Amino acid sequence: MALRATSPVRSSTGTTTSRLISPTFNPASNYCVRFWYTMYGKDVKTLNVYAQVHGGLGYPVLTHTGNVDNQWHMAEISLNKEYTADMFQVVFEATHDAYHTHRYSSSSGRYYYDNHNQNGNIAVDDVYVYNTTCQNVPKYPSGSFMRTAGSKTSYYTFHGKATTWYDAVETCKKENIHSNLASVVDAAEQDYLVKLIQSDVSLTAAGQKGFFINGNDYDSENKYEWTASGYPESFNYTNWHVGQPNNVGDNQDCLLMQYPESNYEWGDVSCSEKHPFICETVL
Structure with a gap:
């Protein structure tokens, strides 16, 4: 409102x-x-x-x-x-x-x-x-993976059922008032998530379709931002696959940890595509 x-x-x-x-x-x-x-x-x-x-x-x-x-x-x-x-x-x-x-x-x-x-x-x-x-009220979703980096503590949940980026955001928000799609802000966080995926058979299987995370350039083409906080935050770290982002069809605005064979380097895809996703609760 x-x-x-x-x-x-x-x-x-x-x-x-x-x-x-x-x-x-x-x-x-x-x-x-x-x-x-x-x-x-x-x-x-x-x-x-x-x-x-x-x-x-x-x-x-x-x-x-x-x-x-x-x-x-x-x-x-x-x-x-x-x-x-x-x-x-x-x-x-x-x-x-x-x-x-x-x-x-x-x-x-x-x-x-x-x-x-x-x-x-x-x-x-x-x-x-x-x-x-x-x-x-639980402080974080049950079954989540906890990671502390400096003063920031995050709890990650993985969702293997493919859905659109928009529905993924809604699902994450239902988990916790501090939850949204994950924002991967540095190489250490990327490596942490990759190791979690690779250490679990079910996550590895789900990851063949990639995982949605929070980044998008919905407001300004090729200006990717994190939007989980409610205000856009510019990228200080990227992990794009070679040739990405490429905005195929002029409608690829959402960020996917897309390439499992390359440690889930990033690609841009349509927000209406359906993929598994990762939620992050930040306390």
């Missing part, structure tokens, strides 16, 4: 409020709500989250007001039985005070719109709702 203050529809001062209401959740002892949000701009107002019980909002269970920065941040809300003993809904509410006025220019004979309080946008994404306490 994004509430953008640019090009406001309101033609007078006042507050614009938008709400996103979840499906209804069944009673349980506890629930945990996690999501990503961004609030950016000098005119940013308020993001509220409510637990709506019996149709009533009550007080917010989370409130953020004002400019934060242009990055994505994770929020966590613990709901106890006072909220969850009955069926309830989660309500996201965002506000801004943007409006427009119009003026007439006698020199041009035209009306112009002037926007006010428009420098502020609020967005939420990837909402996770668990019917347990936040403390009991």
